[in-house]
Amino acid sequence: MSALTETPAATRAAKRARNNNPAPKVAKESPLSRIGAMTVMLVFTLYFLIPIWWLFIAGTKSSTQFTNTNPLWFADFNLFANIGNLVAYRDGVFLKWMLNSALYAGAGALLATLFAAMCGYALAKYRFPGRELLFNIVLGGVLVPATALALPLFLIFSQVSLTNTFWAVFLPSLVSPFGVYLTRIFAAASVPDELIEAARLDGAGEVRTFFTVSVKLMFPALVTVFLFQFVAIWNNFFLPLIMLRDETLFPVTLGLYAWNSQVNQIPELRGYVLIGALLSIVPLIILFLLLQRFWRNGLGAGSVK
Amino acid sequence: MRITKRAATVALLTAATVALTGCSAAGDTTTGGDDAAACEPAEGKVDLTFTSWIPGIEDVVDVWNEANPDIQVAVQTGPNGNGGTYANFFNQLEAGNAPDLGQIEYDALPNFRVQDGLMNLASCDGVLDAKADFVDWTWGQVSFNEDDAAYAIPQDSGPMAMFYRADLFEANGIAIPTTWAEFATAAEQVRATGSYITNFSQSDINQFAGLVWQAGGTWFGNDGTDWNVDLTGDESIKVADYWQDLIDRDLVSTQPPWTTEWDNAYNTGAAWTWNSAAWGANSIASGAPDTAGKWAVAASPQWEAGDEASGNWGGSSTAVFTGSKHPYEAAQFALWLNSSSESLTMLNESANLYPAAKAGLDLPVLKEGVEFYGDQPIYDVFAKASGEVSADFVWGPTMTQTYNDVSDGFKAAVSGNGTLAEALTTGQSATIKALQAQSIPVKE
Numbered sequence: 015m016s017a018l019t020e021t022p023a024a025t026r027a028a029k030r031a032r033n034n035n036p037a038p039k040v041a042k043e044s045p046l047s048r049i050g051a052m053t054v055m056l057v058f059t060l061y062f063l064i065p066i067w068w069l070f071i072a073g074t075k076s077s078t079q080f081t082n083t084n085p086l087w088f089a090d091f092n093l094f095a096n097i098g099n100l101v102a103y104r105d106g107v108f109l110k111w112m113l114n115s116a117l118y119a120g121a122g123a124l125l126a127t128l129f130a131a132m133c134g135y136a137l138a139k140y141r142f143p144g145r146e147l148l149f150n151i152v153l154g155g156v157l158v159p160a161t162a163l164a165l166p167l168f169l170i171f172s173q174v175s176l177t178n179t180f181w182a183v184f185l186p187s188l189v190s191p192f193g194v195y196l197t198r199i200f201a202a203a204s205v206p207d208e209l210i211e212a213a214r215l216d217g218a219g220e221v222r223t224f225f226t227v228s229v230k231l232m233f234p235a236l237v238t239v240f241l242f243q244f245v246a247i248w249n250n251f252f253l254p255l256i257m258l259r260d261e262t263l264f265p266v267t268l269g270l271y272a273w274n275s276q277v278n279q280i281p282e283l284r285g286y287v288l289i290g291a292l293l294s295i296v297p298l299i300i301l302f303l304l305l306q307r308f309w310r311n312g313l314g315a316g317s318v319k
Numbered sequence: 320m321r322i323t324k325r326a327a328t329v330a331l332l333t334a335a336t337v338a339l340t341g342c343s344a345a346g347d348t349t350t351g352g353d354d355a356a357a358c359e360p361a362e363g364k365v366d367l368t369f370t371s372w373i374p375g376i377e378d379v380v381d382v383w384n385e386a387n388p389d390i391q392v393a394v395q396t397g398p399n400g401n402g403g404t405y406a407n408f409f410n411q412l413e414a415g416n417a418p419d420l421g422q423i424e425y426d427a428l429p430n431f432r433v434q435d436g437l438m439n440l441a442s443c444d445g446v447l448d449a450k451a452d453f454v455d456w457t458w459g460q461v462s463f464n465e466d467d468a469a470y471a472i473p474q475d476s477g478p479m480a481m482f483y484r485a486d487l488f489e490a491n492g493i494a495i496p497t498t499w500a501e502f503a504t505a506a507e508q509v510r511a512t513g514s515y516i517t518n519f520s521q522s523d524i525n526q527f528a529g530l531v532w533q534a535g536g537t538w539f540g541n542d543g544t545d546w547n548v549d550l551t552g553d554e555s556i557k558v559a560d561y562w563q564d565l566i567d568r569d570l571v572s573t574q575p576p577w578t579t580e581w582d583n584a585y586n587t588g589a590a591w592t593w594n595s596a597a598w599g600a601n602s603i604a605s606g607a608p609d610t611a612g613k614w615a616v617a618a619s620p621q622w623e624a625g626d627e628a629s630g631n632w633g634g635s636s637t638a639v640f641t642g643s644k645h646p647y648e649a650a651q652f653a654l655w656l657n658s659s660s661e662s663l664t665m666l667n668e669s670a671n672l673y674p675a676a677k678a679g680l681d682l683p684v685l686k687e688g689v690e691f692y693g694d695q696p697i698y699d700v701f702a703k704a705s706g707e708v709s710a711d712f713v714w715g716p717t718m719t720q721t722y723n724d725v726s727d728g729f730k731a732a733v734s735g736n737g738t739l740a741e742a743l744t745t746g747q748s749a750t751i752k753a754l755q756a757q758s759i760p761v762k763e
Contacts, residue, residue, distance in 0.1 A: 078608045081582045104374070165410065172414035178395070255403050256410065259370060259395030259418070268398075272372065275402035278577055279598050279671055280374055281605035 066295070073292040077285045096289045108290055110262055111269040115248055116297065118265055122187035123244035127236050130190045130243075134197025135228055139210060149198065155191030161252045168256045182257035183265070187247045193239035200235035201228065237308035241301065248298060266294045358443035358647045363389070365648045368418035370395040371637075372404055375669030379662050383655060390648045392420075400424050400635075401719060412436045412640065419643040420653060424635040425460040426525070426714040428471060429539075431638065432463065433716040433759055437470040438639045443650035446472070452658050456710040457675040461636050463541070464710070470638060472653040473675035475666070477596030477633035478704035479529050482603055484591045485615035485693065487514075495617055499561060502620040506570040509591055515572040517592045518584060519562055521733040523576050524722045525632050527562075530594065531555045532712045533630030534622055539715040546754055546761045548715065550725070550747040551740070557622075559739035566733060573733040582606035594619055596632035597673035597701040604691040611690070616697040618704060629704035631712075634675065673701060680705060717753045724749040 068085060073096060079089040100108050137149050167186055171177045176185075205228045213223040229236070254268040264272070270290045273283045369380065369392050377394045384391050395418055397404040405427055411417040412434070423431060431437050440446045446469050450458050457473035481496075488495055488505075491512055496502035506516040520526045528538065536554030540547035549555075565571045572590060574581045584590040586607035593603065603614060619629055637653040639646050656662050658676040664684050666672040674680060680702040688694035715721060728742020754761040 077605065081579055081586050081606065082609065085579070168410055169414050172411075172416050175416075177414075177416065255398070256407060259368075259397060259407075261396045271402070272396065272398040273374075275398040276372065276374060278602065281602055283374075 069288065069292050069295075073289045077282070080285065080288075093289075096285065097293070100286050100289050100293070103286055107261060108266070108269065108286070108293075111264050111266040112294070112297075114263060115265040115267070115294070118183055118187060118250075119244045119247040122184055122247045123240050126188045126190045126193060126243045127240040129188060130193030130239055131197045131201075131229065131232060131236055132224070133194045134199075135201045135205070135224060135232070137194070137198045138201035139205065139207070139228075149194075152191045152194045155189075156195060160186075160246075160250065164253045164256050167253070171257065177257050178259045178263070180263060183250075183254050183263075186253060187243075187250070190239065190243050190246075193243060196239055197232060197235055200232055204235070205231045234308055237305055241305050244301060245298060266290070270294065358440065358650070360444075360647045361645050365390050365645045367392045367420060367643075367645060367649055367652060368395055369393070369420040369637075369652070370397065370404065370408070370418045371422040372397055372399045372402075373422065373666065373670045373672065376666070378669065379656065379665045382661060382665070383652060387652075390652060392652055400427055405430075405719075408436065408640070409434065412642070415642060417640040417642055419639060419645060419649045421638055421640055422474065422635050423471060423638045424633065425457075426528075426718045428460065428636065428638070429463070429714050429716040430718065432470060433757075436641050438641055438643060438646050440469045440472070440639055440646060440650045440653075441467045443647050445654060446650050449654055449658065452677055453675050454677055454680075454705050454708075456631070456708045456712070457634065457636075459710040460634075460714075461638075463713070471636035472638075472650070472657050474635050474637050474657045475598075475633075475672035476675045476705060476708075477529075477598055477631050477673060478701050478708055479533065479594055479596050479619055479630045479632050480697075480700045480704050481617050481619050482593045482595060482599065482614055483617060484588065484610070484613055486613040487512075487588060487591055496620050497618070498624050499620045499622055503561075503565065503570070506565055507568075510570050514588060515570070515584070515590050517571055517594065518576065518581060518590050519566060519571045519573050519733070520576045521573055521729045522726050524725050524729070526576075526595070527558070527725075527729075529596070529630035529632035530558050530562075531630070532709060533619060533628050534558050535628065535709060537712050538721075539713045541713065544760060546715065546759060548747060548750050548754070548761060550721070550743045550750065555743055556740050559743055563732070563739045566739075586610060597698065597705075598633065598671045600689065600692070600697060601671045612693050614692050615695055616692060616700045618700060627707050628709070629707040631708045634673075636675075673698075715750060715754075716759055717750060717757070720753045721746055721750045 064086075071086060071088060072080060074091050074093040075083065075089050076092045076095075079092075083089040133152070137145060137152075163186070168177060171182050176182050209227060209231075210223055213227050218226070248265075249267060250265070251267045251271065254265050255271070258264055258268065261269070261272075270287050273290070274287045277284045277287070367390065371394065376396075380392050380394050397407060400423065404421075405423070408417060408421055408423075408431070417436070428437070447467065449472070450462075450469075453473045454476060457476050458469075461471040461473055462468045463470065483495060491508070493505050493508045494501065496505045502516070509516040531538065531554055534554040534557060536549075536552050536558070538548070538550050538552075538555070540549065562571070566573065572584060574584060585593070585603060586609050588610070593599065595602070600616075604611070618627075621628060637657060639649040639653065643649055657674070658678065660678065660682060663672075663674045663676060663679040664682055667674070667682065667684055673685075674682070679685075680698075685698040685702070686696060688696045689698075725742050725746035728737060728745050729739060731737050732739050732742055751761055751763065
């Protein structure tokens with residue numbers, strides 16, 4: 015995450031360096047350093063992909079074969095039977111969890127992106143007293159881990175009887191300090207003051223200007239913020255763990271964790287946890303593939319201006 | 320006299336807790352102590368909330384709700400106790416919105432007791448009368464061996480016995496060990512065939528505690544004023560030295576329990592026995608499916624030939640939390656849940672719970688032969704073991720910490736750094752420190 019957040023600045027620095035120095039077109043690389051780099055990349059690729067491969071393989075096996083066949087290669091292909099069993103288990107509670115996750119993460123990320131965009135845009139384009147202070151406070155928010163806030167949130171939500179409700183997980187998901195940071199930087203770089211002036215002259219209100227002009231210019235950044243927030247909410251575990259007691263409200267992470275904690279006594283659950291974990295990453299992969307063009311664009315585009 | 324002393328301790332601990340955490344604002348005035356007037360039936364319909372992580376418990380509760388339109392119970396769930404639900408209970412107690420009832424394992428009950436989270440149900444109708452219905456030692460766990468006390472209703476238990484590969488013992492002409500000395504001899508013979516007699520659990524200290532329990536050791540005590548910590552008593556050290564010797568001679572394997580490798584060792588015959596609880600029957604059956612029909616169950620090996628002592632591993636209770644407005648109805652539900660044959664049968668079928676109620680041990684479902692174990696009626700062995708578990712064993716109020724400290728030491732010992740006995744010594748001093756840090760009176 016931190017590596018990604020630094021990228022715009024880093025690219026900008028690189029770009030500046032290149033502009034100051036007209037000669038170097040393409041830097042020459044020795045084959046040795048290229049091989050070295052490739053090796054490192056390969057090791058990391060394997061490091062990240064092998065667990066997913068393992069999970070996929072495990073998901074295709076029957077429980078008998080799971081324990082006594084090669085963990086990294088296929089036995090009988092039972093993937094669809096396993097999925098069928100998982101979906102049938104306890105009246106399809108797993109599907110309910112997936113749906114919950116989609117709702118928390120989808121709607122939550124969408125609204126969080128909107129709020130972050132409005133806030134970032136306002137911070138970038140309007141001058142008002144306390145602007146820098148506000149921005150610094152938001153920046154401070156980036157540093158506070160969400161886990162640290164879960165317990166205080168629980169105590170506050172208890173006071174207003176919101177624990178164990180949909181809102182207990184949904185409301186805190188709407189806040190994205192990192193999104194505010196990114197959209198502010200992006201708005202400053204990609205929405206020209208002149209354009210806003212022109213819109214005002216044409217008689218558009220501030221809100222209309224924001225939605226019809228600025229949002230379009232900020233779109234790549236918004237996709238990035240959406241994606242980050244979506245992944246963060248989808249993977250959020252501690253907040254639902256503390257807030258929720260009602261199984262029908264669980265996101266998929268908490269539901270699978272609860273099952274996994276029962277494996278000692280109900281060993282059948284291990285198979286369901288495995289296939290469930292496999293299915294639970296599918297939406298993330300799809301989303302990444304669909305949006306990757308936009309969000310890579312987004313990270314780069316901010317640096318060009 | 321004993322009771323007044325006890326009440327004083329509770330009051331003292333409460334004061335200490337409140338002073339320490341400053342949570343007096345959230346504290347309800349009901350103490351966990353002996354206020355007899357508190358348990359009266361309510362008028363009209365009562366809604367209760369019940370948190371439990373047993374899969375399928377909703378179905379059991381539905382049966383209750385059907386039959387008791389005036390006492391409706393809503394089930395809440397989550398991961399198992401140490402997986403987060405206990406932490407949630409403490410948060411909820413602090414926030415003042417704990418459920419009416421909660422599932423708590425025996426080893427966690429003292430922790431809730433010293434935090435003043437449990438209601439004494441002794442004054443509720445029928446609760447003390449139910450004492451005779453439950454296996455003696457399980458009642459000791461929920462009453463802390465006090466008279467006129469019931470801080471929870473026992474739910475399930477885990478009397479221990481020995482699962483063993485009947486076919487392999489027979490084929491290799493090795494006698495089924497009935498004492499620990501014979502077990503060590505058998506371990507050598509099994510090792511000679513290339514396999515291990517069993518696996519020593521390096522991370523699940525509960526199994527080890529069960530073995531100490533069987534040997535007559537106790538880890539904690541409470542004389543009404545102070546806690547006594549005794550992880551390094553003679554019996555504990557005896558058990559630790561025994562297993563240390565087997566580990567040193569490479570006669571037992573040491574895979575982390577509940578892993579694929581561990582399952583695989585049992586599935587392929589690389590491990591021959593498992594000293595485990597009644598609920599472990601299903602762990603073996605589904606972890607080692609290729610060995611169906613080849614297992615059998617016998618009483619745990621004894622320290623002296625002819626002894627009849629058993630340990631216990633696991634088990635939980637249903638407690639009513641401080642702050643519940645309807646302890647009477649909650650107690651009625653808890654009694655039904657844990658002693659009606661209808662409920663116990665369903666709990667056994669959905670979650671392999673082995674009942675704490677005496678009548679539950681004779682459930683028809685627990686009398687049948689089990690196919691995986693060559694049609695042996697294995698639960699007869701556990702029913703007998705259940706009656707042989709000592710009622711003296713007491714858990715401490717900081718078990719999570721104790722488990723962690725001892726488990727760290729065990730893992731080190733298994734990989735050759737230190738011994739199991741040293742791990743117990745470390746656990747002993749760490750536990751005393753933890754108690755002192757929480758202002759819980761403890762004897763040094």
